[in-house]
Structures are given as structure tokens and as C-alpha cells.
Amino acid sequence: MALLPRRVKPPAALRKLLDSDERILAVADLSGSPAVVATQRGLWLPVETGWRRVDWDQVVKATWSEDGMHVIEGVVDEQGIVSDLPEATIRFSEARNLPTVVRTRVESSIGRWEQVRVPGGTGRLVGRRVPGADGLRWTARLDTGTPNSPAAREALVDYLGQVARMTPEQLFPGG
Known part of the structure; x- marks a missing residue:
């Protein structure tokens, strides 16, 4: 054995x-x-x-x-x-x-995520580590059950724009 x-x-x-x-x-x-x-x-x-x-x-x-x-x-x-x-x-x-x-x-691979409100439900902003790249790549995704509407997508794009303008200190306070 x-x-x-x-x-x-x-x-x-x-x-x-x-x-x-x-x-x-x-x-x-x-x-x-x-x-x-x-x-x-x-x-x-x-x-x-x-x-x-x-x-x-x-x-x-x-x-x-x-x-x-x-x-x-x-x-x-x-x-x-x-x-x-x-x-x-x-x-x-x-x-x-x-x-x-x-x-x-x-x-x-997930550096940070946050649930956000969008018209008709919720979505998630996710900062992920990409193999071979520095920093985080931010994406957004509608949560299950949230309708894939133009308004919900527009809200996610707006949130991604806000994250893109944030400094590392704002994204990771105390870290």
C-alpha cells in the first residue's frame, strides 16, 4: 500500500x-x-x-x-x-x-469587491488580480435576479468610473 x-x-x-x-x-x-x-x-x-x-x-x-x-x-x-x-x-x-x-x-484573485445598488436590484464591483499584471482590474457584474437593463448597466459603468478616479489610499483605507 x-x-x-x-x-x-x-x-x-x-x-x-x-x-x-x-x-x-x-x-x-x-x-x-x-x-x-x-x-x-x-x-x-x-x-x-x-x-x-x-x-x-x-x-x-x-x-x-x-x-x-x-x-x-x-x-x-x-x-x-x-x-x-x-x-x-x-x-x-x-x-x-x-x-x-x-x-x-x-x-x-479577488483584491476587493463591493455590492452596489442599481436600478432594479444590485451589482458587484470587483477588483481582481490578473496573472502577469500589476494592480487590480476593476469590473462590474449584475447580481443574479437583477434585470440586465440599460439603466442598471449605466449605473455599473458610473460606479466603475468612480473607482477609476480613486487613489489606492481611498480604495484600501488603513492598508
């Missing part, structure tokens, strides 16, 4: 896609298809043509259930507003430490 779990290597085709300084942090086994890999830059997901990396700052939400890992990726428009892509569900034969790594990386 082995004391330590066997080390799993990602497929060679995926290793060729990694940036030269990209480190593998976790690998999960999938039944019947290629692995899912987490690096310090993002989550590599299998797609029909191979793999695609979702950078940590683009992961809106990642949860786990009996069905597997559920990932919602966000796309940022030219105004800085995030729209969700359809949820991807990945079923593992063995998740290993991938859930812990994903949770840690997504949470650590």
Missing part, C-alpha cells in the same frame, strides 16, 4: 501549451477524457480541439457537487461589465486536490 497518492502527469499535448514559466499546481483525472489542470495562471479545461485556459480572474464561480465541478466563466465587455458564459460541468474520476487549488486561486 502506497503512503502517498501517485503523481499524475498531464498529457504531453497539454504540457506543450503551457507558458514557459507556468507551473502545474493540480491535476484531476477525468473518466474517459483528458485531465483538468490548474496552474498559477488559470484552469485548463478540455475542449473538443484540446484544452483552453480560463485565467483565474475570468472565473466568476466554481462549485462542486456530486455531479462534478461547475465553472462559470465571465466575459468582460468594452465597458468593463462581466457577462456569464454558460456553466461548464466537469465530471472527475478522481478530483485529487483540484477543488482546493481552484477555490484558493479564485479567492486570491
Whole structure:
């Protein structure tokens, strides 16, 4: 009986896609298809043509259930507003430490967030760390249940403008 779990290597085709300084942090086994890999830059997901990396700052939400890992990726428009892509569900034969790594990386990509009121509901301003870049990238997203109206979007754009004019001392008082 082995004391330590066997080390799993990602497929060679995926290793060729990694940036030269990209480190593998976790690998999960999938039944019947290629692995899912987490690096310090993002989550590599299998797609029909191979793999695609979702950078940590683009992961809106990642949860786990009996069905597997559920990932919602966000796309940022030219105004800085995030729209969700359809949820991807990945079923593992063995998740290993991938859930812990994903949770840690997504949470650590968030520098600051604040819920704000918009017409018809609420939204969130989120300052996220982007792999390979200094500072935070601020985006806004409507909360679930808030209608995607022109007035709500305009309010989010206004909030983003206010954040852009703030100094680091205003954004992080006492820090």
C-alpha cells in the first residue's frame, strides 16, 4: 500500500501549451477524457480541439457537487461589465486536490469587491488580480435576479468610473 497518492502527469499535448514559466499546481483525472489542470495562471479545461485556459480572474464561480465541478466563466465587455458564459460541468474520476487549488486561486484573485445598488436590484464591483499584471482590474457584474437593463448597466459603468478616479489610499483605507 502506497503512503502517498501517485503523481499524475498531464498529457504531453497539454504540457506543450503551457507558458514557459507556468507551473502545474493540480491535476484531476477525468473518466474517459483528458485531465483538468490548474496552474498559477488559470484552469485548463478540455475542449473538443484540446484544452483552453480560463485565467483565474475570468472565473466568476466554481462549485462542486456530486455531479462534478461547475465553472462559470465571465466575459468582460468594452465597458468593463462581466457577462456569464454558460456553466461548464466537469465530471472527475478522481478530483485529487483540484477543488482546493481552484477555490484558493479564485479567492486570491479577488483584491476587493463591493455590492452596489442599481436600478432594479444590485451589482458587484470587483477588483481582481490578473496573472502577469500589476494592480487590480476593476469590473462590474449584475447580481443574479437583477434585470440586465440599460439603466442598471449605466449605473455599473458610473460606479466603475468612480473607482477609476480613486487613489489606492481611498480604495484600501488603513492598508
